[in-house]
Structures are given as C-alpha cells and as structure tokens.
Amino acid sequence: MSSTEPTSGGGPDTAAPGDRVDSAGRLTAPEVAEVLALARAAGDADGADPLDEHVLLRMRDPEAPAVHLTARAADGTLTGYAHLDTTAPAEGVGVELAVHPGHRRRGTGRALARGVLAATPGPLRAWAHGDHPSAAALAVDLGFTRARVLFQLRRPLTEAVPAPALPEGVELRAFRPGEDDEAWLAVNNAAFAQHPEQGRWTLDDLRVRFAEPWFDRAGFLLAVDAATGRLLGFHWTKVHERQGSARIGEVYVLGVDPSVHRGGLGRALTAAGLAHLRDRRGLDRVMLYVDESNTGAVALYERLGFARWSAHVNYQRD
Template sequence: MTQLTWRNGLDGNETAEVMGLLSEVEDADGVAPAGEHVILRLQAHRGIVEQIEPVQADVGGSEHFVVRGADGVLAGYAHLDTAEEADGGALVAELAVHPQHREQGIGAKLIEALLERANLPTLPDVQVRPTEDGPAGTVTGRLRIWSHGEHPGALRLAERFGFTRFRELWRMGRELAGNELPQAELPDGVTIRAFTAGQDEAAVVRVNHRAFWWHPEQGGMTEQDLLDKQQQDWFDPAGFLLALDDSGELLGFHWTKVHPDGIGEVYVIGVDPEARGSGLGRSLTVAGLRHLQEVGCGQVMLYVEGDNGPAIRVYERLSFRRWDIDVQFGR
C-alpha cells in the first residue's frame, strides 16, 4: 500500500531522501531522472516552517509529490515547476520511481496527481474532445513531463495517459582523448579570455538573453542565477570563455563544465545576434573543446534542441554524434 502526498516545501530530511532517490535511479538507468534546475531548486529549498504563506512554493514555483510505501520508505517523487503558471505558461514536471518499487503503479499514481493539479482529466478520451479553443485532438500543453533518456516506462505511461511529444532534446557527444582538434580561428579584432567573477556577470546575462530570448529555460537566466551557479562545485572560471571585440564589448561566450566522472560538457554557447555569421560560434566551440581536452576530459557532451537543424549540423561537422534523447511529453 502506497500513499501520495503533496508538498509545497520539503524539510532537510525529505530533501536528502529525494536526492538519494534521484541518485539511485540514475545509477540504475544510466541517466539522471531530473534536470539541473530541479537539483538547484532542491539544494536551495526553504523548509516548510520557514515559509511565509502555506500556499507559496518553497523556491520560485516548486511543488513536490511524494510517494511512500507502507514502511514509510520513499518510493517515488515528482517535481512540478509552476513558475510560469501565473502568466499562462505550462506546468513542467519531472518524476522518478525507485528501481525496487517499479511495476507497482507508482508512476501512474504520480501522473494522475499531476493531471489533477493541472485540472486535466485522467482519461485521454475525455481530454481530446472538441472544445471552444480547438477541434477534437487539440493538445493544450498545459502539463508537460520530461522523460530523460526516453525511458521505456515513460513511453508506456505517455501512451496510456494520452500525452503527445512536444519537444526533443538531443544529447550529443564525441571522443576527445587522442584526437586532434582544429584551431580556434577568431574573427578580426576578437580575443578570448576567461570569465572574471564580480565583473562579467551583467554582460554575460545581457548576451545570454539576446541569444536565448526564445529558449524556455536558458533565456530567463538572471544575474542571481549566474551567481548561484558560481557556488557549485563544478564551476571553474577558467573554463568560462568570453569573446570580446577590440573595445572590450562581449560578443559571445562558451561556458564549459566538467562532470564528476570526468566527462566534459559544452554547457552553454551564446553569441550575440549581431555577431552571428562571423564564424564566432564555431570558434568559441573549438576553444572550449580544446580547454576541456587540456584539463584531461576524454569525452565531451552537449545538449541541443532536436529541431535545431543548423546547430546539429555544426556539431556533426565537429564529430559529435547523438547519444540519447530527452523527450518532453504534453497534454
């Protein structure tokens, strides 16, 4: 017998349990069940007793669905991002079921709770009836749920509850060890230097916004978000490369990351729209790859939108190949 409860805040013990569950799921499946922003939210949480209003999510629009077995052990968890709800945006969820508690209906129970929270019917044949806003088959995208690594269990649940593929995020990678990389040939008047904390935050946020105004996650990065990430163990300013013109104006950046397992990541590449077409994006990419190779990374990976054909072709020309896919399903 399992019990599901809703939380608008987790205490320290619950947070530790959730982090432990996510870690065990990643070990079992070979892919993290929750994205970086969920982990950052959990790490920055305020406990229930510290909240001012009982209906206020603990960190910038987080809600939590917790499933425990009869013995009280955490068996399943879902994080719901409600940050865009007030502006009519989608609710975005990520969930995980402990490997020892699968095939017990816990994933279905979590999805039913998320659908209820989103004011959507459980049965898909009800959801696709004609409405004033559209014909039969219309999918509103009110609730979106990520499946990292396109997990088979997630695909079955998506089909069962009538979810549609909204978005694909490719993870691409390549070998670095023993491979010669091209030179980072820069446009005239452009130089590259490392990020300086306390000096470059505002310029990076400005260029990031101009480069990613359209992106549902990256485009909203604030200076505080950037400061928070500087506190992460993996942050290394030497691997945060800035491209500047001869007047010192920031044109673009390549923010690299090294994972605990030694795999490097092309974390973010942002180029100001006014500098596009100059080859700066490729130059920054190569400069970051050379840095990751120099610090000993044998492999490098990146994430790219599955429908971003031009970016995918650039990465393929740099010997990247698709490793796996994260899928966002919507109703």
C-alpha cells in the same frame, strides 16, 4: 540544460499496495537527501539522470515556487518523487518524475502521474529523460503528446580537436564574476530569445551557479572585442564528477550575440572550450545538449565530431 519522465518507471498496473502519495510546498533537508539518493539510483539504472540541474537547484531553495510529490511504501521508504515547477503556470507547469528502480512495475509512476494531474488543472510540460518506453506508454494513456526532443551528443577528446580560429579583432578571456554578470546575461538572453528555458535566465539563475562545486571561471570563456571589450559570445564549460563514474566535460552553454552571427565565432568558441576541457582539465570525452529542431547547431556539432548519444523527450498536455 536537463528532467525525467512524466512516467518514469510507471507500468500499466495500479498503484502499489501501501504506497502513499503526499504533496508538499517544500522539502526538509533530510527529504532532499532522500530524493537525491533516489535520483542517483534511477540514473544509474537508466543511464540518464531523472532530474535536471534546474530542479536540483530549486529543491534546495526554500523560496522557489514548486510542488513536491512523494510516494512512500508502508514502512516510510521513499519509492518515487515528482517535482512540479509552478513558476509560469499559464505557460505550463514543468514536471519531472522518478521512481526508484527497486520499486518499479508496481504502479508507483502511474500513481505519481495521477497526483500531478490532480495538483495541476492547467497545461503541463513533462520531460522523459532517455526517451524511456514506459514514459511514452504512460504519456499516451494520460493524454500527453510528444512536443520536443533534446539530443545529448558526445565526442571523444582523444581525437583531434580543431584549433580555435578567432575572427580578427576578437580575443578570449575568462569570465569575471561580479563584473561580467549583466553583460553576459544580456548576450545569453538575446542569443536564446526563442529558447523556452535558457532565454529566461535572471541574475539569480546565474549567480546561484557560482556557488556550485563544479563552477570554474577559467572554463567560462568569453569572446570580446579586443578594442572595446564588448562581449560577443561565450562558451561556458562544465565538468561532471560523480563517484563511481568517469569524469566527463560538457558544453554547458554556448552562445553568440545575434549581431555577429555567421562570422565563425561559434565554431571557434566550441573548439576553444573543447581544448580547455582536454588540455587543462585532462578529460577524454565531452557531451552537450541540443534541440532536435535546431538543425543548424546539430550540423555544426556533427562537423566537430559529435554524435548522438541519447534523446530526452518533452511531453505536453493542454
């Protein structure tokens, strides 16, 4: 599930001469386009996208509670951006921040970070995508502590993919939008009850993704009880297609109803999704995200041929 540095691109120096940091409750369509272009440039330079999917979806939703900070040079050029997710301020405002590669080492990241602190007197949760050294340095300077690590794991699909071995009485089928929504949400939120993001999805969170260009119901695999139709688990796959970059698949969300754990269903669903990405989508590589602390899941994926590619760090400030 994906965000960037509380400090992305910030250096030890002061704010760039002429840069101005402004705050807004929503962005216009041209401003969203500017931020997306800045994020693409930062991602290309750093090898990790600075804004996660959740932020990108919320930027386009005028009703989503958020604060947007923009840094601009004297000529109006957008040099940096920070997104503040104010959905649950008591638990901590979520922060993601990016600075354009052509405007780094001038204090823009630091100026944005201080704007974040001024705008949010309560606790903060900020992601550093790619575990960038400048993010770690500024986090320490501003009183943030390293609280959580999210691994990105990858594996080639050109190597053998294990055959899906479904438990007896279980069958696979594709997700049916409009029919499976509530049943899926119940299993997802039960499977991720302790997860700070995935366990809080609503029907709106699910359905907004149906409208995304990457959504493919054939790649949203459900494991159901063959006799009753009860949903037991799922593997939602995703394909990333970006101009100038090779296509890559993702184990987007994979979950099993807690009542049927330890029956091999998670491994079977993983294998089924990998086979779908390779055989039906023609991909040669796949990635996924998993918490460092989820040692059981990390071990499962490593047994399935995944290896660590990068790390994303969540910093917190009380």
